[in-house]
Amino acid sequence: MNRFLGHVTNRIDAKGRVSVPAHFRSIIQAAGHTELYALRSLHLPALDAGGPELLTRFDNHLDSEDPFAETADDMSFYLHADGGFLKLDGDGRITVTDFMREHTGISSDVTFAGANTHFQMWHPERFEAHRAKVRQRLAEKRRQENLTAGKS
Amino acid sequence: MNRFLGHVTNRIDAKGRVSVPAHFRSIIQAAGHTELYALRSLHLPALDAGGPELLTRFDNHLDSEDPFAETADDMSFYLHADGGFLKLDGDGRITVTDFMREHTGISSDVTFAGANTHFQMWHPERFEAHRAKVRQRLAEKRRQENLTAGKS
């Protein structure tokens, strides 16, 4: 299984390091990467992290946009300039930088959440809150669909 | 027969493990999996579990959605981050994590229920309650249909 799935929360140690879940590491390693690239999610207080292909995914989307629109420029800037590298040490840990803390609110613990082709890093409580919200929204949507479909 | 059918309840041992019914296991094995993936059902206190194809089914659906709509993000989050792995040990058992207990209320026993392409895991009593409710609803619906159709 070469997908980022599930979620785990690990503690940041006194030196500001945190272990990337072994399962995620093995996927990264299998893909032949020793470095990760991280973006600050636009809509969420989380980081999107993964190998370089994290970018190509968005790049493809960029190509489909009007290259003269301001949005495209913004996107490009966001992707290529606003990101940061996460260097894995010998034990599969990364150091949590201010770059990450600012955007996510991460302080003492980090929740790693799979997102299929990449993964996310969250403040545990915010992750939990988001999870609850997502469930609620999806359940709501399902109810709506049942209402309309149920008439037949 | 490669379908998940019927239901069985097994006990969780002192180490927090429970045997997946042999019949279910044989299906999983035939599909060539050693790991299962489980999702917390949106509308029921149960877990939907199965092989990775449990996801691909949804993934296909995801592809057809607008990738930038909130719903698509929600779906992706639910599928990839909110789920968890169930690792089968050499004897076909899985360890019951808090992840499962919280959502299902499972404590000492687990009811495995077939669902054709995948299966579900329930707290035995809740399963029984749900079963009763479903029967009742179906009977009710049938009565309704008889009333309207019966006029002919």
Add this chain to the structure above:
DNA sequence: ATCGATATCATGGGGCACTATGGGCGTCAA
């Protein structure tokens, strides 16, 4: 049909391997 032999399965427990976590120490740069 009864009874015994055998295979299958759920359950129990020991022990090892791996992972997360903590900390020491040297190096380089401010």
Add this chain to the structure above:
DNA sequence: TTGACGCCCATAGTGCCCCATGATATCGAT
């Protein structure tokens, strides 16, 4: 000199693998 960072090793917890046992079902023989 001090602090940040990279590299190394130590340790504790727990997850996983292996083997044992008892119950139940299946099948064959008498």
